[in-house]
Amino acid sequence: MHFFILVTKFNPIILRKIIIIFWLVLTGLCNVSGQSADKLIQELRTSSALRGSVLGVQIVKLDSGNPVLSFQSETRMMPASTQKLLFTLAALDQLGADYVFNTKLFISGKISSSxxxxxxxxxxxxxxxxxASNRGNAKMNVDLVFQTIHKTLNKLGVKQIDGNLVLQVQDGAEAVAGSWHWEDLSNYYGGGAWGFNFMENEYSVYFKQHPKVSQLCQIEKVVPEIPGLKLTSRVFSGP
Incomplete structure (x- = not known):
């Protein structure tokens, strides 16, 4: 049996920057007096850029648990992308910044003379x-994955495979939480995470624009092509 490994390093640099910015904001809030904090909260509430939004703040001291700043802290809001901070901190704490994901590829059987x-x-x-993600600064995008596999198989003398594609994945992965909003599932970040992930488990649908307004747009293509997947367009052309 032969095997080779495709490696993707856990790279939290971008999210680290977000954490640093977030930390600087919190540090600034914690260092102001109560009166200054109230003034800052009032400025945020009356800001035209935040008109119509909901504001809630809760900052406590880690050693005592006493609140440093609290404003509408019990207001229920969707955490949205701020959860990335918590997941990144947990990953850095449990896995470390140098953690490496290994995807191992094996071939079993015999290679004929042909x-x-x-x-x-x-x-x-x-x-x-x-x-195989094509987003951001991915170092092992889909093209590089296939190039690496093709190059390695060539070195082993494999030109074609008469057998099966077998996936070995980790059990217990929750792909999409039950609380996930349905309107988010159609976005690229709504693909969920499984035991095996490929191209972030997403696909793109391309439509052919109709020259007239309010006419049904036909689906031109789906990338990547998914055998057995049948989609019905409900998209209409705009002005």
Whole structure:
């Protein structure tokens, strides 16, 4: 049996910047007096940029648990992308900044003199959420993944495979939480995370614009192409 590994390093640099900015804001709030904090809260409440929004703040001292600043702290709000701060801190604490996701690829069986592998191609996933991602500064995008696999198989003398594609994944992965908003599921970040992830578990739908307003737009293509997936367009052309 032969195997090779595709590696994606956990890279929280961007989210680290967000945490630093967030920390500076909190530090600034904690260092102001009660009167200054009240003034700052009032400025935020009356800001035209935040018109129509809901504001809630709760800052406590870690050693005593006593509140430093509190304003509408019990107001229920959707945490949205601020949850990234908590997940990033947890990942840095539990995994460390140098953690590496390993996706192991195996071939089993025998390679004939003509280059045919009489066996299976196996993928053992560690749950890498960014495997074959084309977003941001991904170092192992989908093109590089296929190029690496093709190059490695060529070195092993494999030209074609007469066998199965076998996925070995971790159990217990919750792809989409039950509390997830349905309107978010159609966005790129709503794909969920499974035991094996590929291109962030998303696909793009391209529509053909109709020349007339309020006419049904036909689906032009789906990338990547998904065999067996049938979509019905409910998109209408605009002005």
């Amino acid at each position: 280059g045919t592998l009489k066996g299976d191609f196996l993928i053992s996933s560690s749950g890498d959420p960014g495997f």
